[in-house]
Amino acid sequence: MGTMLNVLKLMFPYLRPFWKQALGAVILALPLSAIKAYEAYLVKDIFDKGFSAGASSDEAWKLAGILVALGLVNYPLRFFHYYGLRMIVDRCACSIRSQLFQKFQVMPASYFATAKQGNMVSTFMSDTHMFADAFKNALEIIREPITALALVGVAVYHDWQLALVILVASPIFALIFGKLGRRIRKYVGFAQRDVADMTHAVGESLAGQRIAKAFGLHGFLLGRFEKLQMRFIENRMRSNSAEEHSHPAVELVGSLAFAGVIIFAHHRIVSGELTTGGFISFVAALAMFMDPVRKFSKSNAKLNQARASSERILSLLDTPSEPDAGTHTQVSFEREIEFRNVSFSYGDGDILKDFNLVIKKGEKIGLVGLSGSGKSTLISLLLRLYPVSRGAILVDGVNINDWNLENLRHLFSLVSQDVFLFNDTVRENLTTGDRHTEEEINHALEVSYAHDFVMELPEKLETHIGDRGLRLSGGQGQRLTIARAFLKNRDVMLFDEATSALDNESEKIVQAALERVAGHRTIIAVAHRLSTLKNYDRIVVMKEGRKIEEGSHEALVAKNGEYLKLYELSQRD
Numbered sequence: 001m002g003t004m005l006n007v008l009k010l011m012f013p014y015l016r017p018f019w020k021q022a023l024g025a026v027i028l029a030l031p032l033s034a035i036k037a038y039e040a041y042l043v044k045d046i047f048d049k050g051f052s053a054g055a056s057s058d059e060a061w062k063l064a065g066i067l068v069a070l071g072l073v074n075y076p077l078r079f080f081h082y083y084g085l086r087m088i089v090d091r092c093a094c095s096i097r098s099q100l101f102q103k104f105q106v107m108p109a110s111y112f113a114t115a116k117q118g119n120m121v122s123t124f125m126s127d128t129h130m131f132a133d134a135f136k137n138a139l140e141i142i143r144e145p146i147t148a149l150a151l152v153g154v155a156v157y158h159d160w161q162l163a164l165v166i167l168v169a170s171p172i173f174a175l176i177f178g179k180l181g182r183r184i185r186k187y188v189g190f191a192q193r194d195v196a197d198m199t200h201a202v203g204e205s206l207a208g209q210r211i212a213k214a215f216g217l218h219g220f221l222l223g224r225f226e227k228l229q230m231r232f233i234e235n236r237m238r239s240n241s242a243e244e245h246s247h248p249a250v251e252l253v254g255s256l257a258f259a260g261v262i263i264f265a266h267h268r269i270v271s272g273e274l275t276t277g278g279f280i281s282f283v284a285a286l287a288m289f290m291d292p293v294r295k296f297s298k299s300n301a302k303l304n305q306a307r308a309s310s311e312r313i314l315s316l317l318d319t320p321s322e323p324d325a326g327t328h329t330q331v332s333f334e335r336e337i338e339f340r341n342v343s344f345s346y347g348d349g350d351i352l353k354d355f356n357l358v359i360k361k362g363e364k365i366g367l368v369g370l371s372g373s374g375k376s377t378l379i380s381l382l383l384r385l386y387p388v389s390r391g392a393i394l395v396d397g398v399n400i401n402d403w404n405l406e407n408l409r410h411l412f413s414l415v416s417q418d419v420f421l422f423n424d425t426v427r428e429n430l431t432t433g434d435r436h437t438e439e440e441i442n443h444a445l446e447v448s449y450a451h452d453f454v455m456e457l458p459e460k461l462e463t464h465i466g467d468r469g470l471r472l473s474g475g476q477g478q479r480l481t482i483a484r485a486f487l488k489n490r491d492v493m494l495f496d497e498a499t500s501a502l503d504n505e506s507e508k509i510v511q512a513a514l515e516r517v518a519g520h521r522t523i524i525a526v527a528h529r530l531s532t533l534k535n536y537d538r539i540v541v542m543k544e545g546r547k548i549e550e551g552s553h554e555a556l557v558a559k560n561g562e563y564l565k566l567y568e569l570s571q572r573d
């Protein structure tokens with residue numbers, strides 16, 4: 001009962017849009033129970049009147065007529081009750097999924113750095129359904145006892161002393177459900193977590209097929225997966241065992257009750273206090289009573305699972321979203337970006353320390369430094385993927401925390417090393433939902449040196465490029481993302497090692513593409529091959545989160561410091 005109320009309380013917001021249908025379905029449960037009970041009641045008349053020695057055929061016709069009528073009335077009631085339930089369940093599942101999907105979009109970047117994607121996907125796909133199903137199960141948990149009560153009523157009506165036998169059995173049923181329910185909840189929860197981990201492992205093994213093949217990692221991957229699977233099967237067997245124990249246990253108690261009834265009834269029939277018809281009707285009611293008890297027991301198990309699912313769903317929905325309280329709305333970048341005494345830590349240890357930098361509109365700034373010096377972090381902070389720990393970043397004099405998040409991010413276009421393309425056509429990947437004319441698209445492709453190869457694809461712009469652009473070369477994929485950045489037409493271009501994954505030849509092409517795309521826009525570019533930044537206005541050299549040198553390429557070379565060392569290093573490969 002406690003579980004049911006808890007789950008229903010959690011379900012309530014999702015049920016509210018369908019309250020009319022839900023109420024209808026609940027109300028329909030009552031006549032359905034009544035029909036069942038009435039059928040059990042009729043059994044007495046069937047035997048005592050319909051089949052007795054002196055019965056007229058009129059009686060038989062009448063009873064047959066009543067049964068047919070009941071069947072006819074039952075049809076629409078039952079249809080609308082169950083159809084309505086399933087509709088509510090499916091719609092609820094959809095609305096929970098939409099909420100989760102939206103939540104995924106606004107979760108902070110820090111969440112994704114630690115969360116397991118597989119868990120999120122499995123909660124999204126399977127927990128939502130189990131949770132939504134809880135409504136159906138909760139109703140069953142209401143409906144079945146009502147039916148059971150009505151049937152007990154029939155039994156009491158026929159012979160209240162016999163009915164006492166059933167009442168004695170009831171607390172035993174309750175005990176079985178309570179005890180096994182807890183066990184089921186526990187192990188189903190574990191098994192569900194294991195499913196999530198397996199989803200994760202499958203995702204990894206599919207995404208990492210190239211590496212797996214190259215290194216012969218199949219045994220390693222399979223081993224990892226099998227270990228998870230073993231754990232899953234153990235937990236699954238425990239929950240199955242609890243679930244499967246509940247059914248025969250219920251049946252055993254049922255048989256015991258029935259045995260008592262037979263002994264007791266024997267005496268009463270012999271002494272003439274009970275008719276045979278009355279007894280058979282009583283037994284029919286008792287047998288029919290077992291059906292709702294079984295259904296109740298099943299729903300109880302499901303409801304326990306739903307509770308575990310709801311916990312996982314809610315923990316996702318309760319994750320705080322990215323802070324978005326800023327009110328400054330401005331649609332274009334006008335003057336300057338300033339990093340003012342910025343310090344930042346991901347948790348332990350400062351990654352950026354007292355970082356200062358002013359970037360004027362139209363400037364082209366290069367960021368260089370050894371791996372781990374904090375270059376990408378700087379870009380993440382500018383995009384407000386993480387909050388600055390101390391100090392501030394100002395865009396046009398306004399602290400980025402005071403900017404409306406969407407407006408702020410709308411100023412920037414990011415091209416990074418990891419090429420992200422959707423499993424869709426070239427066109428969809430370029431436009432991503434926005435409207436662009438054919439000329440705009442072609443122009444973007446030309447500027448980013450992507451036009452030629454796109455035109456050679458079997459279906460040109462309509463070619464599907466596979467998962468994450470697998471059907472393209474690294475450089476081709478990169479040029480598509482550049483074309484996309486160009487189409488987006490933002491004021492500040494952020495390049496984070498956009499070319500470092502490429503060979504020298506493709507790098508030159510992509511670099512040229514980047515420069516053409518950037519045009520007169522403001523650029524902040526991170527690069528490992530320092531030659532690509534030679535003609536930038538200013539180069540900032542970072543070391544362990546600090547800015548240690550700053551100036552044009554020539555000035556920095558003349559200075560004969562850290563930059564020159566890095567430059568010479570990068571010239572060597």
Ligand SMILES: Nc1ncnc2c1ncn2[C@@H]1O[C@H](COP(=O)(O)OP(=O)(O)OP(=O)(O)O)[C@@H](O)[C@H]1O
Pocket residue numbers: 113346351369370371372373374375376377378
């Ligand atoms: N999400 C994160 N959580 C915790 N620490 C992180 C996270 N991302 C990066 N770091 C740490 O922050 C430091 C700076 O990382 P960052 O990615 O900014 O370096 P980078 O200069 O871009 O290096 P590279 O040239 O290799 O790309 C590294 O020591 C890294 O371990």
Ligand SMILES: [Mg+2]
Pocket residue numbers: 375376377496
């Ligand atoms: Mg980096």
